[in-house]
Amino acid sequence: MGIQLEDTGVEDPTDSGGRSDIDRSSDFMRALSPPPPLPRSASAQNGSKLFISMGCAGCHTQSMTTDPNPASFIPASTGGVPISQTLNKTLANQTFHPYSDFLVHDMGSLVDGITSGTAGPTMMRTAPLWGLRAKSQFLHDGRAADIPSAIKLHDGQGKAAAKAFGALSAQQNSDLVNFLNTL
Ligand code: HEC
Numbered sequence: 001m002g003i004q005l006e007d008t009g010v011e012d013p014t015d016s017g018g019r020s021d022i023d024r025s026s027d028f029m030r031a032l033s034p035p036p037p038l039p040r041s042a043s044a045q046n047g048s049k050l051f052i053s054m055g056c057a058g059c060h061t062q063s064m065t066t067d068p069n070p071a072s073f074i075p076a077s078t079g080g081v082p083i084s085q086t087l088n089k090t091l092a093n094q095t096f097h098p099y100s101d102f103l104v105h106d107m108g109s110l111v112d113g114i115t116s117g118t119a120g121p122t123m124m125r126t127a128p129l130w131g132l133r134a135k136s137q138f139l140h141d142g143r144a145a146d147i148p149s150a151i152k153l154h155d156g157q158g159k160a161a162a163k164a165f166g167a168l169s170a171q172q173n174s175d176l177v178n179f180l181n182t183l
Contacts, residue, residue, distance in 0.1 A: 019081055047176040054161055059103075064097075100128035
């Protein structure tokens with residue numbers, strides 16, 4: 001650790017093991033735990049059922065399990081060194097709850113105007129919903145100030161979900177939001 005500017009300028013040299021500061025920083029990020037879910041009230045439990053019946057979970061995937069050998073998907077570090085066996089073991093076979101499929105969907109008027117590879121201007125990656133309660137602005141450009149507004153703005157492939165949300169009773173609406181605030 002410790003970049004010696006006078007020796008290296010802006011370079012991030014690798015150590016004898018082939019790892020540099022950016023590799024250590026990446027390892028740190030990979031090893032972070034997800035936000036812990038909160039206990040669910042009866043209202044939040046009801047919201048959890050609505051989340052599934054309304055099709056939200058079709059894009060906001062609730063559970064995923066990591067590969068037995070995540071190292072095979074993680075590119076070798078700056079020095080061409082794979083992640084450590086310890087980190088590989090920590091990341092392997094872990095079931096986690098991101099509430100995202102990590103795929104891009106055509107979201108119509110939510111358009112960000114960005115083309116990236118084969119993903120056109122209206123194609124957007126499903127935002128993971130874990131830790132949602134810590135946010136104060138929603139959607140890719142923060143255009144929604146609260147959770148209900150973010151849901152109502154779903155368009156394109158997400159339009160049916162937005163419509164289903166609009167049809168909820170006031171009680172169901174707050175059940176769903178209470179659930180989302182536990183993730
Ligand atoms: C067709 C896929 C799809 C469906 C179905 C869907 N979403 Fe989304 N959702 C997305 C995408 C893509 C984004 C990111 C949009 C953006 O960044 O502008 C998103 C963003 C969100 C956000 C904002 C997250 C943030 O961090 O800003 C919330 C809240 C949300 N969805 C809740 C829901 C709920 C509740 C439902 C069901 C009523 C639902 N979504 C159905 C794809 C979907």
